[in-house]
Amino acid sequence: METSVGKQLVVFDFDWSMADQDSDRWIFEVLAPDLRRKMKNMKKEIQWTDLVAQTLREFHERGGTREQIEGTLRKMPFHPAMVRGVTDLKGRSSPTTTFLCLSNANIVFITTILKAQGLETLFEEIVTNPAEWDPSGLLKVRRRVDPDGPQHQCRVGCSPNMCKGEELEAFLKRHQPGYDRIIYVGDGTNDFCPVLRLRSQDMVLCRRHRGLEKLIAGYEGEGRLNCQVRYWAGAWEVEEIFGQL
Ligand SMILES: [Mg+2]
């Protein structure tokens, strides 16, 4: 498998995979812990993207500003080894590497954070929930899959706002003839669906101690996973694995 990889695709989940925090939760932990608590309490009743949108509205109604949110995103934990690892990998000429982001956060959070880290040109595409600032400073976030339109067909357990497996396949269709190898970096239960679609020459870099690890362990033990599995806990280990590709 190590032979003849000319083109590879690195797919990154964002929260707790590329970044060392969860952006949806982080801003409220920093700016409005009572709203963070409310989110935790309502998590089971309201779809997560809708809950983030609703909490942003509440924050705006009590006078919270765009500047506060942007400043908080810019200082969100992000490991320097991750910045180094992806920058070095992208700069290497053989194999060539394309980066794709698949995230259940939103486009404003992700681009604001990437810019602060000097990574605004890293990704070929960022597939996530749409969001925009309105002139009053309210951040309006919507589900990628409109709740009033046709829903995705995933049965693996993806959240209604987006199926990452379907999104990965759609990306691959848009970028024919494809990649010799796909490397998927993820941590959460919603990263399991795309991982199930990886091939034997592909690899998942699974973060320890989070939802994805348990799901993979069950499948791996039964020999039901096609791809190779590498585990990591800190971003320095992702950098290390990238260095060996
Ligand atoms: Mg994640």
Ligand SMILES: [Zn+2]
């Ligand atoms: Zn799915």
